[in-house]
Amino acid sequence: MSDMENNSKNNQENEPSKKRRSRRKMSKKKFLQQYEQKPKKFLTVSLPEEKMEEDKNVLITLYTKQQRFAVPKSSISVPDDTDPTGLNRMLSTMLEQSNLKESPPVFDFLVDGVMLHGALSKFLEESEASNREGGLVIEYLEQLPPPIPKDALNHDDWVAALHFSQDKLLITGCYDNTIHIWRPNVGDGTKKATKVLSDDTEAHIIKITDAHKAPVKAISWIPKKNHCFVSGGMDQSVRIWQWDAKSNRVRCVYKCRGHTQSIESLAVAADGELVASGSWEGALKIWTTGDEDIIEAKDDEPESKKSRSTVDPPKNKGPRATLSNHTQSVSGLVWPTLRTLASCSWDNSVRLWDVEAQQATGHYVGPCACLSLDSSPFNNTIIFSAMDARIRLLDPRSGDGLILEKTFQHHKRWANSVKWSPTNEYHFASGGFDNVVKLWDIRSCRSPLFEMLSHEDKVLAIDWSRPGVLFSGSADCNVKVFLLPRNASHEDQ
Amino acid sequence: MSRKRKIVQEAPSSSILKFDEDLDLLGILDEDDDEEEDRLQQKSFTKLGLHGLDDGPDTSDPYYYEDKDNLHKEVAFYKSSKKQTKSKNSTEIKTTKKKDKKGKSKSVPDSVEEDKIEDANKSDNDKKDDDVDDSDDDEHASESSDDEDIFSSDGLDDESDNSDEDSDEKDSDDEDEGYAEKPSDDGDSSAVAEEIITDGVRASKQLPDEYADNDSSDEEEIMNTIGNVPTEWYDECDHIGFDHTGQKIYKPDRGDGLDAFLRRIEDPNYMRTVVDRLTGQDVVLVDDDLELIQRLVKAQVPSAQYNLYEPFMDLYSHEVMETPLSGRPEHKRSFLPSRSEREKISRMVHNIKQNLIHKHQRPKRYQAYDLWKSDHIPVPMRRRLNPKYKAPPCKLPTNSNSYNPPPEFLPTKFQLDWIKSKHVRQRAEIWARLPKKYNSLRLVPNHRTYVMDVFNRCLDLYMSSRFAYKKIIGTSKDLLPDLPRPRDLRPFPTREALQFLGHKSVVRALAVHPLGKILATGSDDHTVKIWEISSGRCIRTLDVGDAVTCLQWNPNSRVLVLAVCVGSCVVMINPESYLTEAAVVTRTNALFMVPPEQGDYEVNKKVQRAVTWATPSSDERQMGYRVVLKHLCPVQQIVWHPQGDYFATLQREAKSSSVIIHQLSRHRSQIPFSKSAIKVTAMSFHPKKAYFYICCQGRVRVYSLLQKKLIRLIRTSSSSEWISSIAVHPSGEHFIIGSHGKRLTWYEMEATNRPYTLRYHHGAVRSVAYHNKYPLMASAADDGRVIVAHAMVYNDWIKDPLIVPVKELRSHAFLDGVCVLQLCWHPCNPVLFTAGADGTVRLWQ
Structure with missing residues (x-):
């Protein structure tokens, strides 16, 4: 191997000098020829662009963390126009030689933590790190299998919010003031669940009409509470509901009052104790899910007779706390930990809150209004989408503030919702107003891993709270279910 | 005399005054010569001009030494060197002479003096008549005597007057006769010059004798030569001092007390008689003296005429004066006679003597004369030669003159020969540069290197692209202000x-x-x-x-x-x-x-x-x-x-x-x-x-x-x-x-x-x-x-x-x-x- 290296090095060292010389001569000759042949009208003769006559070779070293597909660690000289497909071909031959039983899968390649798209030369140009004496160290990993469109849950109106629970129950909020509970058939989340089973009637459990007096804008299950969920709508109220699975009845337990404008976002803490809600006026209120903070307030509008006839009218609740640093609509909320809250707003800012102390701990001002955010369950990094159709990655860990790490730009319109993968720290999904749901790897900023093009209208909400299944609610009145089969590599991680 | 005074008043320049006095002296000194000599002298003066007499301290006059020499020669020639030497006397002598004259004139009443002057004038006129025969100059002078504006002619008159006066004074002054006698043996001019100097010295030594003869009260004071020594020192002596010869001056006999008593009683002027201690004689004080003494005793101003309280004239007032006063003392120059004027006058005098200036002489105007008079040119031709209107200008040389030059530009035969004498190569070069004559452009042969030149010119134009020479003013965008990039103006x-x-x-x-x-x-x-x-x-x-x-x-x-x-x-x-x-x-x-509710609103x-x-x-x-x-x-x-x-x-x-x-x-x-x-x-x-x-x-x-x-x-x-x-x-x-x-x-x-x-x-x-x-x-x-x-x-x-x-x-x-x-x-x-x-x-x- 050392010989090879030396040879290649020698080649690299010797050739350029010869070439340069010959080039010089050639160029002079050409120049003279051109000078003589061309009419002397324009004497500004530009030198012709010299192309590399020979392909430049790049020294690469391939390695993987998946021991199944390990190849001997060695440096290989490959032409610099090699792209991932070429590398894949090369790897497959190498793996066949190493007596792999199964057929080798397709791999993705990472150079310096950035996913490789296109030829190596292009990557080298962009990275601007020309001095790579030891060659490129390329990590390869098994490619994520493509998502499978599983199901479509048809609604009567735009689906504005949805959430999938641990109990494999999907709850959706619609613009027709209704809330639906579904039990979609998502299989067991294995890669074999490939067959599409679409039976809406089976999947649909209950439809709560007139759950709100205005479109439902946000909804979420409350974890660790038996079939409780919280919903917020444009009627400026947050309601906490209880679904009785046996009798299949839904009861509004609490009516949280305090917001003066439409509820735009909701988030429930992981212990199910606290609910945060953000509304259009910029206020951010924290509610408890239990029997605390009950207030006596008159309903300004009398409940309908039907609901009155039900056993318990909903109790009115006051907010536990109000955080009002935002000046415009709080469009996204998430609990990174049990007692910290992250919010993004139309006033261009992303803020971190300490809920117990009721004060802001971090602050980041973006270039334009933010639409949604999510916090990684693995390392608390925050992604948020903004009005310039870009998704940005913030790292709250380094230093005391939020630092912009990366920008993901592929959506053509606003990405109205972003969600981290529950299983992979590198993956997240985004649904945009350009009717597309995209699956991203944070190591690839320019292009997403997959684009899911099944929607016909704006994607208003997505959910990836449970591994292996992705839901997206859209303005085409459908909730699409995508199965994300996991492969071995991701299980390893 | 009046004219002379006038001149002195008008032009108080020393030169004029001096030669007036010199003339006086001359006149005085000439007394003992006979008439013939006198005439000769006059003649010689007239011929010599006044330069000989103008022997002031000014030596800057270029004519001074020449004339002096001439003068001496002439004087020697006319045996009048004696008189000439008298003119060299020092000014001191002159002043004393003057004083004498004045003293005499004082003694004579004014009317007498006026008569005398009138006589002198009359004699002047008589003399003039005589002088007319002598020379033209005198005639001129006499004619111009009335014309007082011409200064030089005045000078001339003065000269003639002085000469006349001299003749007058010959008769009146007898005292100077002996004094004027001088031996003049040498004909050599240099010897004469020496004599002049020695004579001058001698003359000054002879002066005291002259005064010794003529005693006056003024001169008694000079007799006692004790100076400032207090007179008390001589109280016990017989004399009161010494005269200038060294002999004692004895005290006058004042008599005893009786005499004094008698004098006091008898003499009405006793009260105002005092003794002059210096001379020892009694002096009777006049009323004025008494008054002066009385005034002094009263501590008054000595003179009664003196007005202590004259109206005060404020020199330095707020009023702006037309001619500003200054406390600066006048410059020395203003007391000295003007040198330039003297030079001017002396030059005029010289010119007059040389007959260079005539009274009515006017500068002659240039007289044109017909140049062609003798050429017999017909009139129209003359008109053409002296046209009323200017001839049109010559045509400027045109392109045709380059190949058809006027003949004067063409090489002459001599030049052609010279060229032919040159070497062949040189000849070609010179020939190429020489102008040549062709009657028409058609006949001009082609330039030998014409094609090559044109080719080279075209090549120049072609090879050097116009872009290089183009002056870059810039595009219209450069004129616009720098706008910020839209990228910077987000959002x-x-x-x-x-x-x-x-x-x-x-x-x-x-x-x-x-x-x-x-x-x-x-x-x-x-x-x-x-x-x-x-x-x-x-x-x-x-x-x-x-x-x-x-x-x-x-x-x-x-x-x-x-x-x-x-x-x-x-x-x-x-x-x-x-x-x-x-x-x-x-x-x-x-x-x-x-x-x-609208209420009252209409x-x-x-x-x-x-x-x-x-x-x-x-x-x-x-x-x-x-x-x-x-x-x-x-x-x-x-x-x-x-x-x-x-x-x-x-x-x-x-x-x-x-x-x-x-x-x-x-x-x-x-x-x-x-x-x-x-x-x-x-x-x-x-x-x-x-x-x-x-x-x-x-x-x-x-x-x-x-x-x-x-x-x-x-x-x-x-x-x-x-x-x-x-x-x-x-x-x-x-x-x-x-x-x-x-x-x-x-x-x-x-x-x-x-x-x-x-x-x-x-x-x-x-x-x-x-x-x-x-x-x-x-x-x-x-x-x-x-x-x-x-x-x-x-x-x-x-x-x-x-x-x-x-x-x-x-x-x-x-x-x-x-x-x-x-x-x-x-x-x-x-x-x-x-x-x-x-x-x-x-x-x-």
Whole structure:
């Protein structure tokens, strides 16, 4: 191997000098020829662009963390126009030689933590790190299998919010003031669940009409509470509901009052104790899910007779706390930990809150209004989408503030919702107003891993709270279910 | 004598005075010569001129030594050197002589002296008669004697007079006879010169003898030579001093006491007799002396005539004197005789003596004479030679002279020979340079290297490209100011982010709620739609029954009122769904629950005719209608006052009542601009002050609503005569108008005569709007483009606003030649909404 290296090095060292010389001569000759042949009208003769006559070779070293597909660690000289497909071909031959039983899968390649798209030369140009004496160290990993469109849950109106629970129950909020509970058939989340089973009637459990007096804008299950969920709508109220699975009845337990404008976002803490809600006026209120903070307030509008006839009218609740640093609509909320809250707003800012102390701990001002955010369950990094159709990655860990790490730009319109993968720290999904749901790897900023093009209208909400299944609610009145089969590599991680 | 004195007075120059005196001396000294000698001398003087006599201390005269020599020679020749030497006497002698003369003249009474002078003059005249025979000069002099202006001639007269006087004085003065006798043996001039000097010395030594003979009282004082020695020293001696010969002067006998007593009794003058101690003699004091002594004793001023208190003349006063006084002592120069004058005079004298100056001599004028007189030229020829008019100038050499030069330029035969003598090569070179003669250009042979030269010239032009010589002035872009890059002016809308789909016809009206949550649009499909901005969801649709031309949200966020212009009605709608706070909705409903009481307010008839405030029917109330204002004509525009209570409606078809201002809380209307507001096309409220902008044809009027008068009248340019829209900057200091003439015109309120015209639209401008918070401006035109401009206004009044078009937005489809009809900014974010003829409303982010 050392010989090879030396040879290649020698080649690299010797050739350029010869070439340069010959080039010089050639160029002079050409120049003279051109000078003589061309009419002397324009004497500004530009030198012709010299192309590399020979392909430049790049020294690469391939390695993987998946021991199944390990190849001997060695440096290989490959032409610099090699792209991932070429590398894949090369790897497959190498793996066949190493007596792999199964057929080798397709791999993705990472150079310096950035996913490789296109030829190596292009990557080298962009990275601007020309001095790579030891060659490129390329990590390869098994490619994520493509998502499978599983199901479509048809609604009567735009689906504005949805959430999938641990109990494999999907709850959706619609613009027709209704809330639906579904039990979609998502299989067991294995890669074999490939067959599409679409039976809406089976999947649909209950439809709560007139759950709100205005479109439902946000909804979420409350974890660790038996079939409780919280919903917020444009009627400026947050309601906490209880679904009785046996009798299949839904009861509004609490009516949280305090917001003066439409509820735009909701988030429930992981212990199910606290609910945060953000509304259009910029206020951010924290509610408890239990029997605390009950207030006596008159309903300004009398409940309908039907609901009155039900056993318990909903109790009115006051907010536990109000955080009002935002000046415009709080469009996204998430609990990174049990007692910290992250919010993004139309006033261009992303803020971190300490809920117990009721004060802001971090602050980041973006270039334009933010639409949604999510916090990684693995390392608390925050992604948020903004009005310039870009998704940005913030790292709250380094230093005391939020630092912009990366920008993901592929959506053509606003990405109205972003969600981290529950299983992979590198993956997240985004649904945009350009009717597309995209699956991203944070190591690839320019292009997403997959684009899911099944929607016909704006994607208003997505959910990836449970591994292996992705839901997206859209303005085409459908909730699409995508199965994300996991492969071995991701299980390893 | 009188003339002489006169001269002395007039010209007190020493030279003249001196030679006068010299002449006196001469005259005195000449006495003992006989007449013949005298004449000779006179002759010699006349011949010599006066130079010989002019022996002053001035030696700078160039003629001085020559003449002196001449003089001595001549004197020697005429044996009159004796007399000449006398003239060399020192001035001291002269003065003493003078004194003598004066002393004598004192003794003679004045009348006698005058007679004498008269006699002298007479004798002068006699003499003159005699002198006429002697010389021409004298004649001249005598003739010019009357002419006193000519100084030189005076001098001449003086000379002659002096000579005459001399002859007179010969007779009168006898004392000098012996003194004048001098031996003159030598004929040698140098010897004479020596004698002159020695004689001068001798003469001075002989003086005391002369005075010894002539004793006078004045000279007694000189006798005692003891000087300043006190006389007491001689009290015990017999003498009182010594005379100048060294002999004692004895005291006079004063007699004893008896004598003194007798004298005291007898002498009436005893009391005024004192003894002169120096001489020892009695002196009788005269009255004047007594008086002087008395005055001195009384400590008075010695002279009675002296006026102690003369009128004081203030030399240094505030009055400006014509000739300034100065305390500076006069310069020495002013006491000295002028040298230049003396030189001038001496030169004149010299010239006169040399016969160079004649009295009536005039400089001769140049006399022309006919040059051609002797040539026998006929008259016409002469005329030609001396033409009246100038001959036309010669023709300038032309091109033909280069090959056909005049013969004088051609080489002469001599030159040709010289060339032939040269070597062959040299000859060729010289030959090439020589001018040659050809009778016509046709005969000129070709230049030998002509083709080569032309070729080389062309090659030069060809090889050296003109680009190199081109002076680079720069493009027109260089003249423009440096605009910031649009990238640096972010944020501004760059792309379409959302479409609000649902209208079935042209969307003409568009308004964003001041809180930025909802958007209202009005269309030709008789509907008003309310949208949620964040999702593009249509929340509510209201069928208003007619095409909507304009709608505006009430800018007051405490009430939720949407004013919609439907045909000739303006409807106040409360959409009532959960668009904003419930409290706001209820407050709004309460506002319209009961129409306000008008009380004593009488509605103007005109207003009554124009507007009717009506309550909606129950169905309409169900839809959200709260108040309906019925107008006579279709309402094109509605604008709210920023506080939300007043609003103005525009009906273009109503002539005198086109602009009506309404008050929402009281349900009242008024027509303030009845006369001037004709053909109003657009209007706006000022965002801060109570001003109102009305755009008519070709002018913008700004009214103050408080003062109820026109504040400013702005005439727009002819190209932007038809104003389609107006937008007032949130600061209130600027406003922009869009016109059907494809122009946007930006005005500053303080400098409306200097607007900025933006010509980037290619169609009639439909709508223009400022952003409330960001420095942004957008305009839509019929060319389908919406142009977003960065419009930064600075607080500094001197600094001009920065207007940079940053983005061109084009997405709407055309329908009947119109595209974007209305645009509107989001109140908080840099988001633009446009309503298009294709029925869509788009959000630009």
